[in-house]
Amino acid sequence: MYPTLFHLFKDLFGVDWIFLKPINSFGFLVALAFLCAAFLFRKEIIRKEKEGLLHGKLCIDIAGKKASILELLILFVVGFIIGFKFLYPFYNSTVLNDFQHYILSWEGSLFGGIVLGLGIAGQNYYQSEKQKLPEPIKLEKEVKPHQHVSSITLLALVFGFLGAKVFAWLEDPVPLSDFLHDPFSGLTIYGGLIAASVACIIYIRKQKLHVFHMLDAVSPALIVAYGIGRLGCHFSGDGDWGIDNTAAKPNLMSIFPDWIWSYDYPNNVINEGIRIQDCMYSDYCYKLATPVFPTPIYEFVLCLGIFGLLMYLRKKIKLTGFIFISYLFFNGIERFTIELIRVNETYNLFGLVITQAQIISTIFILTSFIGYGILWKKPRYFD
Numbered sequence: 001m002y003p004t005l006f007h008l009f010k011d012l013f014g015v016d017w018i019f020l021k022p023i024n025s026f027g028f029l030v031a032l033a034f035l036c037a038a039f040l041f042r043k044e045i046i047r048k049e050k051e052g053l054l055h056g057k058l059c060i061d062i063a064g065k066k067a068s069i070l071e072l073l074i075l076f077v078v079g080f081i082i083g084f085k086f087l088y089p090f091y092n093s094t095v096l097n098d099f100q101h102y103i104l105s106w107e108g109s110l111f112g113g114i115v116l117g118l119g120i121a122g123q124n125y126y127q128s129e130k131q132k133l134p135e136p137i138k139l140e141k142e143v144k145p146h147q148h149v150s151s152i153t154l155l156a157l158v159f160g161f162l163g164a165k166v167f168a169w170l171e172d173p174v175p176l177s178d179f180l181h182d183p184f185s186g187l188t189i190y191g192g193l194i195a196a197s198v199a200c201i202i203y204i205r206k207q208k209l210h211v212f213h214m215l216d217a218v219s220p221a222l223i224v225a226y227g228i229g230r231l232g233c234h235f236s237g238d239g240d241w242g243i244d245n246t247a248a249k250p251n252l253m254s255i256f257p258d259w260i261w262s263y264d265y266p267n268n269v270i271n272e273g274i275r276i277q278d279c280m281y282s283d284y285c286y287k288l289a290t291p292v293f294p295t296p297i298y299e300f301v302l303c304l305g306i307f308g309l310l311m312y313l314r315k316k317i318k319l320t321g322f323i324f325i326s327y328l329f330f331n332g333i334e335r336f337t338i339e340l341i342r343v344n345e346t347y348n349l350f351g352l353v354i355t356q357a358q359i360i361s362t363i364f365i366l367t368s369f370i371g372y373g374i375l376w377k378k379p380r381y382f383d
Contacts, residue, residue, distance in 0.1 A: 001237035003269040003284045011280070019089075026269070029232030037218075037225035038153040044217040044314075045146040053213050053320075056144040064133025067125050076121040083116030084108035145209055155203055156196040163195020167356070189229060190335070190360045193222070212321040212382040219327035220310040226331070227303025234296035237268025242293025242341045262291040293341045299334065306330045321382035325371035332364030 002008040005028060006020040048054045088109035167190060204214050233240040241263075249261040266276055266287035279285035309330070314323050336358050344355040374381050 001265055001267040001269070001284070002235050003237070003267065007267065007281060007284065022089075024236060024269075026232035026236040026238055029235065030229050033225040033228035033232075034153060034157060036228060037156075037221040038149055040221035040224060041152075041218050042146050042149045044220065045149065045214070048213055048217055049145060054145040054210060054217075056142045056147075057208055058140050059143050061139045061141050063137045063139050064131060065128075065136040066132045067128035072121045072125055075124050076117040078117075079120035080113040080117035082113075084110065084113030087112030087116065145214070148203075148207060148209070152200050152203060155199045159199035160192035160196035164189065164192035166195070167191020189226065190357055193226075194360070212324065215324035216314070216321065219323045220307050220314070223303050223306045223310065223327060223331060227300045227307070230296040230299040230303070234294060234300070237265040237270065237272075239268075239270050239272065239343070240296055241265060241288075241343060242295040243343055244290045245293045245341075246290060259294060260297065261293075263294040264288040264291045265294075292343070295338055295342050299338055302334045302338075306334065319375050319379055319382075321371060322375060325368050325375070328364045328371070329368035332361040332368065334361075336361040336365070 002011065002025045004021050004025060005023040006017060008025065009015050009017055009020060045054060049056075085108050088107065091109060201211060201215075204211055230240075232238075245262040247262075249258060253261050264273070264287045267279070267281060267284045268286060268288070269284060271284060271286045273286045273288040276285045276287055306327075310323055310327060313326060317323075339355050339358045339361075342355075344357065346353050346355050347359070349359065
């Protein structure tokens, strides 16, 4: 396992690049998931634009106006925070040993913050003065649907993180002090998905874009992002693994390496299990006492299969909303099934022992049944 990119490069190349310590492997792969999702989402929206299914809208832009005091102040604050926090490690690299604690502390470079803040605000002021006109002009321009992808991705990132934390807390409440010490752990993917979806749908409606065409466009991207995120869980060893598995590997899986069937997650990021003898690291030196099902790998493979199926169906079945409804169905089936061999908090619901994810995935499946039924009766209902 590689808790950070520092550990990955140390293991593969034998180098001690301490500047890689702040980059968690989980966070890196989540960032990669967002980038891949944004790329695929944008490509699919452009395809729908060419088919005449999504249309841009005219907006008013004011050219030649000077930068406002509020704009310059916001830019200064953003630049100050970046300079204050991210320039300081160049002077004191020891803070990288506990980057999560450092990023939430008051420690930083006051000089770096002021210089970078003034630099960013000053550059914006200089550019606005160069382009300033005696009388600002109102220009009418068309904003294409694919030009909203960056805003939608940013909304998904912010609200996805908040939703993931809230749902994780509902599943396993922890004191506020624990949250502040390690805010980037304990994330519930379904919580992030739900919160991000609500925020993005509100934005899409506000921009007067066709909601179900946008949902169809993003569905393949969502399942790919989910799968890549699961790789982050696996390679960091963050505890999202399966139940104990000491059974012999079936003959059908003999062509696969042993860790595909059963794995003990050495050097896992949460230091779970027993200590590893002669560990090459100083901070992550534990492996599980009993091997488990590596469920993140199974989910990644299943997500790739669902992605391929959705990409095939999107050109074969032209009904608006069908791809999104199918995404809900296959995502729900995949997650409900994998929960049967995952370690997770359980609830007693009407006599059934069930996890939070199984409750949500059941809602997804039932919603998809309703959607399929609507399309069966009224194929153009979501147009």
